[in-house]
Amino acid sequence: MKKILLVVLLFFLIQKTHAQQTDSISNHKKLTYKSFILPTALIGSGVILFNSQLNKNIQQDSQSFFGSNFNTRIDDATLFVPALQIYAGKFLGFQPKNDFKHQTIDLATANTISYIVVTAIKHAVKAHRPDGSDRLSFPSGHTALAFTNAALLYQEYKDANFWYASSGFVFATATGILRVANNKHYTSDVLTGAGIGLASGILVSHFNPFQKLRFGKKNKTSAFVYPQIGNQMGIGAIIKPNF
Helix, strand or coil, rough: HHHHHHHHHHHHHHHHHHHHHHHHHCCCCCCHHHHHHHHHHHHHHHHHHHHHHHHHHHHHHHHHHCCCCCCCCHHHHHHHHHHHHHHHHHCCCCCCCCHHHHHHHHHHHHHHHHHHHHHHHHHHHHCCCCCCCCCCCCCCHHHHHHHHHHHHHHHHHCCCHHHHHHHHHHHHHHHHHHHHHHHCCCCHHHHHHHHHHHHHHHHHHHHHHHCCCCCCCCCEEEEEEEECCCCCCEECCCCCCCE
């Protein structure tokens, strides 16, 4: 029980620490190595826990706390909430940093980076899931995408409304906890996924070459982001120039 509470506390500390870290980063125009201290710490923690007895003990405590029959699909939706919040913020009266088209470009770019990195590691490590359903446990793709979108949301609205900008981390945190509760991931998987997601969101928020695309009358562009739900979770995007 104590270990489960520590895991929950850890995720909420991640939320608060990341907000403080990102806020300090935002005061600098250039991206520095300090931007990636927290993501590196999360990834490092996950790697250290990986295949450890503590990792297995936390999982056992989680099953005792939530129950072996616990099963929910809510985590298939919570990872997309921060992405939807990026689009919804303007309609709620908050001034975003980017317009709709460039928000879409950031979402597509950051989620693609997270998805590629996570998928590559999954197939390289081939770690068994706690429930034994497959060998794609490490790291957590759901958590990576959730924290990617939460990081983008924070950067998009931190100057307009701090609380709205930070709210995405609540859903990202919930996603990670539910992946452990559903017995689909170990804590190591979730921590590493969170680190990858934060790194992707921070990187794209500060440096995205696709943001230089021009959208004028002579070359209008249509952009649409949509969720992909199946064996692997993800976000798809269609960016189509209209000539």
